[in-house]
Amino acid sequence: xxxxxxxxxxxxxxxxxxxxxxxxxxxxxxxxxxxxxxxxxxxxxxxxxxxxxxxxxxxxxxxxxxxxxxxxxxxxxxxxxxxxxxxxxxxxxxxxxxxxxxxxxxxxxxxxxxxxxxxxxxxxxxxxxxxxxxxxxxxxxxxxxxxxxxxxxxxxxxxxxxxxxxxxxxxxxxxxxxxxxxxxxxxxxxxxxxxxxxxxxxxxxxxxxxxxxxxxxxxxxxxxxxxxxxx
Numbered sequence: 001x002x003x004x005x006x007x008x009x010x011x012x013x014x015x016x017x018x019x020x021x022x023x024x025x026x027x028x029x030x031x032x033x034x035x036x037x038x039x040x041x042x043x044x045x046x047x048x049x050x051x052x053x054x055x056x057x058x059x060x061x062x063x064x065x066x067x068x069x070x071x072x073x074x075x076x077x078x079x080x081x082x083x084x085x086x087x088x089x090x091x092x093x094x095x096x097x098x099x100x101x102x103x104x105x106x107x108x109x110x111x112x113x114x115x116x117x118x119x120x121x122x123x124x125x126x127x128x129x130x131x132x133x134x135x136x137x138x139x140x141x142x143x144x145x146x147x148x149x150x151x152x153x154x155x156x157x158x159x160x161x162x163x164x165x166x167x168x169x170x171x172x173x174x175x176x177x178x179x180x181x182x183x184x185x186x187x188x189x190x191x192x193x194x195x196x197x198x199x200x201x202x203x204x205x206x207x208x209x210x211x212x213x214x215x216x217x218x219x220x221x222x223x224x225x226x227x228x229x230x231x
Contacts, residue, residue, distance in 0.1 A: 075104035100131035118152035
């Protein structure tokens, strides 16, 4: 049985998030053009094909020499695939050498977008391809902050296991403080278990415990006290 991109074997490889070479899954005779470039999305059919999940079109364009690393106002082809949740296209682009860290608007990387969307599979895929787990966007947010801010607990777990900084801060507030402010008890528990500093103080002296009390989150207040928060 031929092992095409859509075959059960290759889909299983995707599910396991392994990144094997494309030999056996798609024969290629020409190397993909990986030159960094800039263009409009209108002049970059690869972006439209990636967003639509048209893997055959993406492969044909790559084989014809279209760059996988072209930045447009809509991001790179990889970013387009990630935003649209097109796992198979993202896998193909990464396997062919697309950069996992080319940032789009406001410095957001594909990993940040996947984290904010709660796409655990894409997050794992990007991490396996070498995406920087502690990259920051122009506002100072990291992938784990994006995931935690949206309450994507399983993605937060994956990012922490991959080395995400649990004590990252942005705008003077720690990740733990931001999660406490949102009332997310389960994510706060996970951050504390991963080593989040419970007594971090912002520039104005506020702690996560102060935040919990201000919002009258009694369960979070108890959790923080049990974790060693200074009263």
